[in-house]
Each structure stands twice: as C-alpha cells, then as structure tokens.
Amino acid sequence: xxxxxxxxxxxxxxxxxxxxxxxxxxxxxxxxxxxxxxxxxxxxxxxxxxxxxxxxxxxxxxxxxxxxxxxxxxxxxxxxxxxxxxxxxxxxxxxxxxxxxxxxxxxxxxxxxxxxxxxxxxxxxxxxxxxxxxxxxxxxxxxxxxxxxxxxxxxxxxxxxxxxxxxxxxxxxxxxxxxxxxxxxxxxxxxxxxxx
Numbered sequence: 001x002x003x004x005x006x007x008x009x010x011x012x013x014x015x016x017x018x019x020x021x022x023x024x025x026x027x028x029x030x031x032x033x034x035x036x037x038x039x040x041x042x043x044x045x046x047x048x049x050x051x052x053x054x055x056x057x058x059x060x061x062x063x064x065x066x067x068x069x070x071x072x073x074x075x076x077x078x079x080x081x082x083x084x085x086x087x088x089x090x091x092x093x094x095x096x097x098x099x100x101x102x103x104x105x106x107x108x109x110x111x112x113x114x115x116x117x118x119x120x121x122x123x124x125x126x127x128x129x130x131x132x133x134x135x136x137x138x139x140x141x142x143x144x145x146x147x148x149x150x151x152x153x154x155x156x157x158x159x160x161x162x163x164x165x166x167x168x169x170x171x172x173x174x175x176x177x178x179x180x181x182x183x184x185x186x187x188x189x190x191x192x193x194x195x196x
Contacts, residue, residue, distance in 0.1 A: 001175040002185050003072055005159065008035040010058050013066065020070035022177050025060055027079045033060035033087065039078065047078045064092070072157075072177075073097045074121070081107045091116050098135050105131060119157070127152040135159055135177070138166055146172045 007013050007021035024037040032051040035058045039045060044054065051057075063071065075084065075097055081104040091097075091112070098119035099105050108118045109130050117132040125134035127148045133155035136145065141158050149156045159177035164187045178184050 002181050003175050003177045004181045005177045005179045017068045022072040024074045026076050071095045075099045085111045
C-alpha cells in the first residue's frame, strides 16, 4: 500500500482522494485541529496561537467530511489527545491514527481501540506494545523488526521513501509513506512486470 505523505492542503487531498493519505494534525490554542506539519508557522508556535491568528489552514473536521480513501492521521506530539477524542469520538472506519508518545497511545487505546486502528511512530518498535501498527523511518527498518511485528499480527509502515533504490524494503512492509506516490507506484509496477 502506498500512502501519500503530508496531504495537508485541500488541493492535495482532492488530487489523491482515491489513494490512502497521511495528514499531520496540530492543535491551536483555541482547540481547533488543523492540517499542518510544522510546530511553528513563521514565528508563531501553533499550539499557543489561536486559529484566527494563523492563515486559514484546513481543519480536520473539513477533511473528515470529505469522501476519501484511507486516512492516516499523524497526531503530533503537542496535541492534547483527550481533547482530540472529545471532538472526534465518532471517527469513520477509514481513519487510522498514529501517535508519538506512550501516554497518548494509552489514552487512545482506552478510548478507541475497538473502533479504529491505532499506531505508534518510533524508530525502535516493541511488538509487545498495545498498538495495531508501527510507523518507522525507512532507515531503521530491518528484516528482524518486520518479522517480529508480523509475528504479533501487527503491521509496519515505513516513511520517507522517495527513490527506486529504497524499494527493496517495500517488499517486507505493509505500507510505504511517500511524497512521490505516482513515481513509486510506477516503479513498483515495473518491478512486478516481467521483461521480454
């Protein structure tokens, strides 16, 4: 599965709506959940800035109202996970979330483990963690890590794939997160197609 990395604009979401997408979630001071990757916008830290003091970033609620394929929500470290779940307790089955902190993982599992797939972002995954999947930087994925995660019937996604030379690891994992979905998709198809 190829997942489009950083679909944080409505144009990009519409362009890739038939593909799985990954969106970064930040929280503003006034508890708006926006699609934005960085902790800061110019000199303003998103978490301590009200939404009306920022450019009109797309809101998560707008994304969730759209007709899309699978959505992987990358919940950034400074998001208050309890406030997130207060506002979004009825997530659709096509939504998965991934978090960075153990405490956020525990809260997410307590509130939603029976409704949505919950993942953990780490470079050193522990297959015994209460997580449905792990997202790992491509540089840290090894055969041993993949084997141990799959042995526990969990999934592993890799991120930051951008080039054909990195595709060898794609055969082992369940999904790749990339900024170049069309290019990598074409390369994977070429790899599968026998040459005459």
